[in-house]
Amino acid sequence: MPTFSLFNHTISTLEKSLNLRSMRHRVLASNIANMDTPNYKAVELEVEKEIRREHGSAPAVQLVRTHTNHIPVAPTPMENVKLTTADPPQFSLRGDGNTVDVDKTMGQLAENTILYRTAAQLISNRLKGLRYVIKGGK
Numbered sequence: 001m002p003t004f005s006l007f008n009h010t011i012s013t014l015e016k017s018l019n020l021r022s023m024r025h026r027v028l029a030s031n032i033a034n035m036d037t038p039n040y041k042a043v044e045l046e047v048e049k050e051i052r053r054e055h056g057s058a059p060a061v062q063l064v065r066t067h068t069n070h071i072p073v074a075p076t077p078m079e080n081v082k083l084t085t086a087d088p089p090q091f092s093l094r095g096d097g098n099t100v101d102v103d104k105t106m107g108q109l110a111e112n113t114i115l116y117r118t119a120a121q122l123i124s125n126r127l128k129g130l131r132y133v134i135k136g137g138k
Helices: 010-033 047-055 102-134
Strands: 043-045 083-085
Touching (some): 010 047, 010 102
Antiparallel strands (some): 043 083
């Protein structure tokens, strides 16, 4: 007999997403803070890979981009998060070995902020719906 799950792992997945997005924000901010440090190698936290790694497979529902200007959709976890070395800029006039691409990192930071706010809004809406049901629709 299947067990009933009130939250169906949605809230816990969104919580992990918020935690990872917060960590990614700190990683990106650290890269920007070290943009003038000689031989600093930019690092990256890939939130989507971390979520898939924890859940063991692709998400049950596959989201599709319907327009080329849409932000790529991606699902997130906490333990044993792996930071990877970011790809160095394709073209760089720097001779100090630093691999921080400030423009790319700022774009990633903006995208990460949007995805963080989206996950927070989804959790908020889910909890508002539960509160509505608990109050009997009042």
